[in-house]
Amino acid sequence: MTVYKRIVLRFPQRLVDRPIVSRLVRDYNLDFNILKASVTPEEEGLMVVELSGEQEDYDKGIKYLTTNGVKIQSLSQDVLRNEDRCTHCGACVTICPTRAFEVDPATRQVSFHDEKCVACGLCIKACPPRAMEVHF
């Protein structure tokens, strides 16, 4: 059975420049498409990928990643903004690796483009009034 998944990979600093993901193709017959990649302020690598391949290969590939210290998060959870709580302080704007927040230069209001969000969770800790919420 062929599986097709979108996942977030978080690489600790020691793995950021290692060719971990390319081994998924070579050793595990998986196809991958990098949707987004960035390095967070904590120097952690963050990558959103689409992976596809046979279920068995996928499971082995994921095991290979996790045993090498890569944290995997599925995109099934949603991060939403509680509009009543947001004070438009802007603390989330630079921290978001996918630029899901935008400041209107005229009004200084911060808009949230949830279609860009990959649910990495970084803004949740960074938001002073805790306006960013995870919904499962």
Ligand code: SF4
């Ligand atoms: S950090 Fe929180 S309160 Fe500040 S702009 Fe972002 S969502 Fe709004």
Ligand code: SF4
């Ligand atoms: S969880 Fe927050 S920081 Fe992460 S991608 Fe979504 S909006 Fe950006």
